[in-house]
Amino acid sequence: MTSAGPQPGQPVVFRNATVLTMDDAHTILTGTDVLVSGERIAEIGTSLAVPDGTLEIDAAGGILMPGMIDTHRHMWQTAMRGYGADWTLTQYFVYYYLTWGKKFRPQDVYAGNLLSAIESIDAGVTTTVDWSHGLRTIDHAEAATDALEEVPGRFVLAYGNIHQGSWEWSTTPEFRDFYARRFAGKGDMLGFQLAFDLPGVEGFPEKATFEVARELGVPVTTHAGVWKVTSDVGINQMYDNGYMTPGTIYVHASTLSPDSYHKIAATGGFASVSTExxxxxxxxxxxxxxxxxxxxxxxxxxxxxxxxxxxxxxAMRATLNADRVMEHFEAHAEDKTVTNHILRAEDVVHYATRGGSKALGLDSVVGSVAAGKKADLVLVKNVNSPVGFPILHPYGHLVYQAQRGDVHTVVVNGKVVKHDHKLVGVDLGHARAAIDETISYLKAEHGQEEWENGMHPEIPEHETLANPYTYREDVSAWKESE
Structure with a gap:
């Protein structure tokens, strides 16, 4: 056994961890060892005997959990991290869909994907769906995939192109050739989806895209229930034509009718909630x-x-907060008081792990800590933080106390990709150089004034009610009279 840094192919054992198994019973194991050998979790128990040369990781005082899973992230936009902090959805659409999204070159998609992929594993997100709707050409798709394959995480390319109808790009020989070359037979480390939306176009031209998905045997992910953008019309088109199939992911799903929600549930669909x-x-x-x-x-x-x-x-924190806000809000509207919450911290940890593995059809592979499953594991432990202890309620600690800086060790497919709070085998300097080049290019395309205006949209006038309660003009005299 050794306490040195991780070596390629080296077995790893986590010692004395609090393990959130995320099995169906949400079992918590304390003082438990987890041994990783090859790509898989080999054994779970106490005081495990391990092979010579095994990397020992002291997990006492930490939480060992399955790797987290993000089922919808536009990774190509990470090059512009924080640029749209004050945007509305309308401003986002104008920027990416109508104007500047068309300026992104393949190398810019590569840069964003590369940084986002690294960011994922650094934060304990071992599986990320790249909802890649900026793939204007096959060259853009090649670049996006190159970046995903360069980072030692588990990824799914959700192929999309917001600048064409999905029935146009998905039916080309070039698209089919790309899928066959880059994804067919790649296994569970690099998955594939078709990513497109249904705004309710008359004649249902998206039918051709659904047929491509069916022929290739790949799932569909779609932004559904987005206010004034995608509505029940698109859901009805899918349902009436037999395309609401098990494994379809409905992103946001915020503004649908009861009928649409019933259809999603009845057909084995999943929701991807992006609470922030x-x-x-x-x-x-x-x-x-x-x-x-x-x-x-x-x-x-x-x-x-x-x-x-x-x-x-x-995401976990925001989701639990938002759900509870609505619970109280609805109760107050009826002059009632909520005395017990329905959604619990362990539920949103489930959303972040098993929820994702089930949605992606990977639940037999990852999503829980069980012997025989692929070893996608995250150790949350930070001995240098006053927030790291005590851990009394592990689920509550993850949701309301922990953050990405507390991610101590990350294992993906049995490989240590982060250890002792440092990334392993990742060239962050290369990612920074790629991002710098993209930002220089985009700034030059915008011009300085347009670049600044994009970050600082106009603030609308806000209504302020007249206040009938005003101080006397002579405030000093008023104070003296007190």
Whole structure:
């Protein structure tokens, strides 16, 4: 056994961890060892005997959990991290869909994907869906995939192109050739989806795209229930034509009718909730409070780093907060008081792990800590933080106390990719250089004034009510009379 840094192919054992197994019973194991050998979790128990040369990781005082899963992130936009912090969804659409999104070159998509992929594993997100709707050409798609394959995480390319109808790009020989070359037979480390939306176009031209998905045997992910953008019309088109199939992921799903929610539940669909996005951008109120009433399983996602982080800790926290706000709000409207919460901390940890593995069809592979499963594991431990102890309620600690800086060790497919709070085998300097080049290019394309204006949209006038309660003009005299 050794305490040195990780070596390629080296077995790893976590010692004396508090293990959130995320099995169906949400079992918590204390003082437990977890041994990783090859790609898989070999054994779980106490005082495990391990092979010579095994890397020992002291997990006492920490939480060992399955790797987190993000089912919807526009990774290509990470090059512009934080640029749209004050945007609305309308401003986002104008920027990416109508104007500047068309300026992104393949190397810019590569840069964003590369940084986002690194950011994922650094934050303990071991599986990330790249909802890549900026793939204007096959060259853009090649660049996006190159970046994903360069980083030692588990990824899914959700192929999309917002600048054409999905029935145009998905039916080309070039697209099919790309899929066959880059994804067919790649296994569970690099998955594939078709990513497109249904705004309710008359004649249902998206039918051709669904047929491509069916022929290739790949799932569909779609932004559904987005206020004034995608509505029940698109859901009805899918349902009436037999395309609401098990494994379809409905992103946001915030503003749909009861009938649409029933259809999603009945056909084996999944929701991807991006709570920070829904709270800020205006897709609709974060819908977990609705989805659970219809029995629709939930996964979590961060949407885009042009606004928010790639940190699923933030997603868990925001989701639990938003659900509870609505619970109180609805009760207060009926002059009632909530005395017991329905959604619990362990539920949103489930969303962040098993919710994602089930949605992606990977639940037999990852999503829980069990012998025989692929070893996608995250150790949350920070002995240098006053917030690292005590850990009394492990689920509550993850949701309300922990953050990405507390991620001590990350294992993906049995490989240590972060250890002792440092990334392993990742060239961050290369990513920084790629991002710097992209930002220099985009700034030059915009011009300085346009670049600044994009970050600082005009603030609308806000209504301020007249206040009938005013101080006397002679405040000093008033004070003296007290």
């Amino acid at each position: 996005s829904e709270c800020n951008a205006g897709q609709g109120y974060p819908p977990t409070w609705r989805l659970r009433k219809y029995g629709i399983p939930v996964s979590l996602s961060q949407d885009t780093s042009v606004w928010w982080s790639g940190d699923i800790f933030a």
